[in-house]
Amino acid sequence: MAKVLGGVFTSHVPAIGGAIQRGAENEPYWKPFFDAWPPVRQWLDVQAPDVVVMFYNDHGLNFFLDKMPTFAVGAADVYTNDDEGWGLHPFPIPAGHAALSWAIIEKLVEEEFDITTCQQMLVDHAASIPLALAWPGREAPVRIVPITINTVQHPLPSARRCLALGRAVGKALAEWQGDERIIVMGTGGLSHQLDGERAGFMNPEYDKFCMDNLGPDPDALTQHSIHEMVELSGTQGVEILNWIAARGAMGASVSEVSRTYHIPISNTAAAVMVYETAEATASGAARTEKTPALA
Amino acid sequence: MASAAKPIAGTHIFDGAAAQKGYALNAMCFSFNHARNRDEFARDEDAYCDRFGLTEEQRAAVKARSVLQMIAAGGNVYYLAKLAGILGLNVQDLGAQQTGMSVEAFRQMLFDNAKTPQALEAING
Numbered sequence A: 001m002a003k004v005l006g007g008v009f010t011s012h013v014p015a016i017g018g019a020i021q022r023g024a025e026n027e028p029y030w031k032p033f034f035d036a037w038p039p040v041r042q043w044l045d046v047q048a049p050d051v052v053v054m055f056y057n058d059h060g061l062n063f064f065l066d067k068m069p070t071f072a073v074g075a076a077d078v079y080t081n082d083d084e085g086w087g088l089h090p091f092p093i094p095a096g097h098a099a100l101s102w103a104i105i106e107k108l109v110e111e112e113f114d115i116t117t118c119q120q121m122l123v124d125h126a127a128s129i130p131l132a133l134a135w136p137g138r139e140a141p142v143r144i145v146p147i148t149i150n151t152v153q154h155p156l157p158s159a160r161r162c163l164a165l166g167r168a169v170g171k172a173l174a175e176w177q178g179d180e181r182i183i184v185m186g187t188g189g190l191s192h193q194l195d196g197e198r199a200g201f202m203n204p205e206y207d208k209f210c211m212d213n214l215g216p217d218p219d220a221l222t223q224h225s226i227h228e229m230v231e232l233s234g235t236q237g238v239e240i241l242n243w244i245a246a247r248g249a250m251g252a253s254v255s256e257v258s259r260t261y262h263i264p265i266s267n268t269a270a271a272v273m274v275y276e277t278a279e280a281t282a283s284g285a286a287r288t289e290k291t292p293a294l295a
Numbered sequence B: 001m002a003s004a005a006k007p008i009a010g011t012h013i014f015d016g017a018a019a020q021k022g023y024a025l026n027a028m029c030f031s032f033n034h035a036r037n038r039d040e041f042a043r044d045e046d047a048y049c050d051r052f053g054l055t056e057e058q059r060a061a062v063k064a065r066s067v068l069q070m071i072a073a074g075g076n077v078y079y080l081a082k083l084a085g086i087l088g089l090n091v092q093d094l095g096a097q098q099t100g101m102s103v104e105a106f107r108q109m110l111f112d113n114a115k116t117p118q119a120l121e122a123i124n125g
Helices: A014-022 A037-047 A098-110 A125-134 A159-175 A204-214 A218-223 A226-233 A237-248 A278-290 B016-021 B023-031 B035-043 B045-051 B056-064 B067-072 B077-086 B091-099 B103-112 B117-123
Strands: A003-010 A051-056 A071-074 A116-118 A143-149 A181-187 A254-265 A268-277
Touching (some): A003 A159, A003 A237, A003 A278, A014 A125, A037 A125, A037 A181, A037 A254, A037 A268, A051 A098, A051 A159, A071 A098, A098 A143, A125 A143, A125 A181, A143 A159, A143 A237, A159 A181, A204 A218, A204 A268, A218 A237, A226 A237, A268 A278, B023 B045, B023 B077, B035 B045, B035 B077, B045 B056, B056 B067, B067 B091, B077 B091, B091 B103
Parallel strands (some): A003 A181, A051 A143, A051 A181, A071 A116
Antiparallel strands (some): A003 A268, A254 A268
16 A cells, blocks of 8 residues: 655745756855755655655746646656746656556546646646755656646635645545555745735745644644735745645644755745654654664 | 735735736746747847737836836736846846845845744744
């Protein structure tokens, strides 16, 4: 049986990709953010996931306003990153897991989510940068299932709906008969606003509320309407929806492994968090005992 | 704006009305995912705007390099960022322009966001 071991949650600011490609990780500006990652990588080494179910939002690489799905699920064995127009070189993207994608799609539609399925899908920096952060300098040794949430064109799906979507994905993962070791990723945020006279807005108080509650009580994050979330976290801060959905896929109970919050990365209050499930705690301990070098 | 919710100061919700109004401008910006299109825009900006049927308001906003005018004309910042890339502007440049600050002052404001009691509490867990 498949097991969801945990989740990695991170900001996906394009400038992070630039810093990686320039090798700027140790510069004073970048170090506090990149220092979040060694413990995450150590956790990943111990858990050795085979699959990442990636919740993110497309920023105008794969989707345009001609066809804008509220929720889209990749259903391919091959995905690529591409030129997004502002200078980042494409990152390598690992293979997809189409069979698992279809199992997730079946479950989502059964649970009455009217999703879009994509057998061809470019994945943008919101997926490629988190993978490059988690597995630096190489193609991530996992297969992926990309799931996108519209955070671009209002009306956006509510936080409640995104959490329910994630929980339905979690059901599909629990029922999956393969023995893959699965993690989720939720990317974007935290508070930031790129556009308008309020550009540069951040809200550490709301970000802390999200980080404190996402693990133990994700439903707390659904108390705000989308409009309230824009007010609290900024026009792009609503990317927290990706975190909420990813958290939903992890099951009822999780424990916090690591947390980093840093201001600013570009115009963004950046955060990196790891939660693990009871399965990971047990299996990680077992694996660590067997391979003490990873401890 | 279609939304009945109370406006948020300095914040423009990219809703259906904006998406419809801004379609041509955003379509042009979406095309900038391809280097050859960026080159073509740089070579002959007017002809490129013609090709995408930009409205007068959108053309004027692009000509003025004014982000707020582009947003008023229905532009969405995720797409506008691709145009900004051609113009050599990053998101701090865009922020400075929209807030009427110098780039240096805008950058400092971003750093200062880390210094509030709420920020320190969030940073220190």
